[in-house]
Amino acid sequence: MKHEGPQKGASDPSAAKPGPLFPFLSGRRRRSRILAGLSGKLLLLTVSFVMLAEVLIFVPSIANFRNNWLHDRLTTAGVAASVLAETNTIAPRLQEELLRTTGAVAIALDQGSRRSLIAMDGKVPADIDHVVDMADINPIDSILETFRVLFYHGNGYMRVMGSVSMGHVERVDVVFPTELLHQDMLAFSVRILALSLIISAITAGLVYVTLRAVFVRPLQRLTRSMDHFAEEPEDIARIIKVSGRSDELGDAELRLAAMEEALSRALTQKQRLADLGLAVSKINHDLRNLLASAQLFLERLEHVPDPTVNRLAPKILATLDRAVGYTQAVMSYGKANERPPQRRLIALHRLGSDVSDVLGLAEHAGVCFENRVAKDLEVDADPEQMFRVLLNLSRNALQALEAEKHPAVVRRIVLEAEREGTLVHIRVWDTGPGIPANIRKSLFKAFHSGSKNGGVGLGLAIAAELLKAHGGRIYLDETRPGACFCIDLPDRQTA
Known part of the structure; x- marks a missing residue:
């Protein structure tokens, strides 16, 4: 019978002892990545969403600013028109003051069937780029015209017409440089942008601090616990300590602790089985030698002229053959x-x-x-x-x-x-x-x-x-x- 030495699969138990799980995690260098981390992403997303909200607020705000600006110019011109309606005259000095106050180059009024020019700086300009009738204004057109003026580049003029309720004056017609409204709208936009940045910074800071305290730091604690446990998973002292939170992160801690405990037990059992495998391989070697010797003795007994021996010896020999094969069962399994x-x-x-x-x-x-x-x-x-x-x-x-x-x-x-x-x-x-x-x-x-x-x-x-x-x-x-x-x-x- 062929005799075999110890099984190759049952080597020294130290060779089967598992090392740290995920060694690339325990040995990696941890760098500070502000923008790449979860905290940095939360900060950028918060700032982006606040700025988006400010943009949505800015569009109707700048359109409303334009309408109010035009309405103020028409109101100022309407005051002068009411004076003219009472005195039927307006002094040159008053005309100059009126043009300076409104920034207009020409102001006319409409009194039903009569139309009068009450103030003008030189001749009436011919290159009028924008004509606005305040009576026909609507939100969509107002927004579109607002951005046309906001992104306007040139030296053209704007003509604005609107109704006023002052004396016998029905409508006022004002012409002024488009650049005047353009500059005021740019100044307003800068103020809105500065305010938006301040609000975004404050909001993002508060959200960042809150989310970092509530979510990011507990997640970092989970990650550190995983790394710490992966260095030596057989040590039950490295299992995460549950904080007792009642939210989803608390559930994650409970499940992680249960998983680490089960893994620690499994690795401990694996080590014990590796030790058992070494012992079984040694016993297996000696047992096979003893069984082989018993087979040789039985083969000799088969030649003994005894009916009982002749009847039982083949069964015992077959049993020993099976026993020799079964000595491999534990080592061959798996x-x-x-x-x-x-x-x-x-x-x-x-x-x-x-x-x-x-x-x-x-x-x-x-x-x-x-x-x-x-x-x-x-x-x-x-x-x-x-x-x-x-x-x-x-x-x-x-x-x-x-x-x-x-x-x-x-x-x-x-x-x-x-x-x-x-x-x-x-x-x-x-x-x-x-x-x-x-x-x-x-x-x-x-x-x-x-x-x-x-x-x-x-x-x-x-x-x-x-x-x-x-x-x-x-x-x-x-x-x-x-x-x-x-x-x-x-x-x-x-x-």
Whole structure:
């Protein structure tokens, strides 16, 4: 028999010890990035939104400023017109003062059927670029005309007409340089811009400080805690301390703490299993040598002319052969090196009888084994792998029943099966206490044993892996008393 040394997968436990999670995080250089960080983005967004709001306010404000400016000029001209209506004359000095006050170059009035020019600076200009009738003004036109004047470049003039309620004067017609209104609107825009910047700075500062205190700093605390935990995740002292907040960030802290605690436990368990793997590999090596020696002794006993020896020796030798193969089960699990199934048509009843012989159920004083499988039922499976599946299930059932001490308790293991087309349904069930509810979700995961007899929890995991390789599945039937494991095993797919 070929003797093998320690398994390659079971190296020194220090090699399996996980290092820091995400080392690029724990080793990176942290730079101050004001604009690239969340705080800087909040600041820029706040300033941008406040400025956008100010722009939306500025448009009607500048249009209203223009309308008021024009209305003031018409009102001033209307006062002079009312004086003319009473005296029928206006002194040159008063004309000059009126033109200087309004900034106009010509002022005329309309008294029904009579139109009079009451003041003029030189001759009437011919290049009038803008004509505004205050009686026909509307918000849209007012805004459009406002921006035409605001972005105006030139030396043209503007003519404004409007009604006034002063004496017998009905309408006033004023002509003045467009640049005059343009300059006043620019000055108004500068004042609005300065006020907007001040409001934006104050608002953005308050929002920035508030959001940084309420959101950004707690998020930075979460990030620092993650980095700190990633440096040594096995240390439970590095798990984040929950602040007790009642908002979404508090929920995030709770979930992060639970995740870190679960990860810490998992890594600790992984380290322990790595240590266990090293110990098992050493035991495995020595155990295989002992089994090989036992096989050699049995091969000699086969030649002894004793009927009992001749009857039992082949079974013992077959059991030892299986034991030699099973010494690899713990080490091979999870390394994806389980050999593919070599499927054959096998008699399931005979396979169940072999399982009963290996476990000694035929001569067991307290546990009854019932093989209810029809003798002509054949399944398409790997004989050795299917034997391991049934052996693991039956051994678990036997251990559960042997733990029952009350003499009145029925101790029975039943194997039954039936074929449905190309699918074979197999059940292994017992009259034991059943599977605890707290381990049912992880029942087929490695090292999650519910056994009280020192099992490591590999039997069901190996059974599930072998059946998956056959295209089948195993599951727990929770409707039956005791523990009932059901297997669905399909035949091979044919082209």
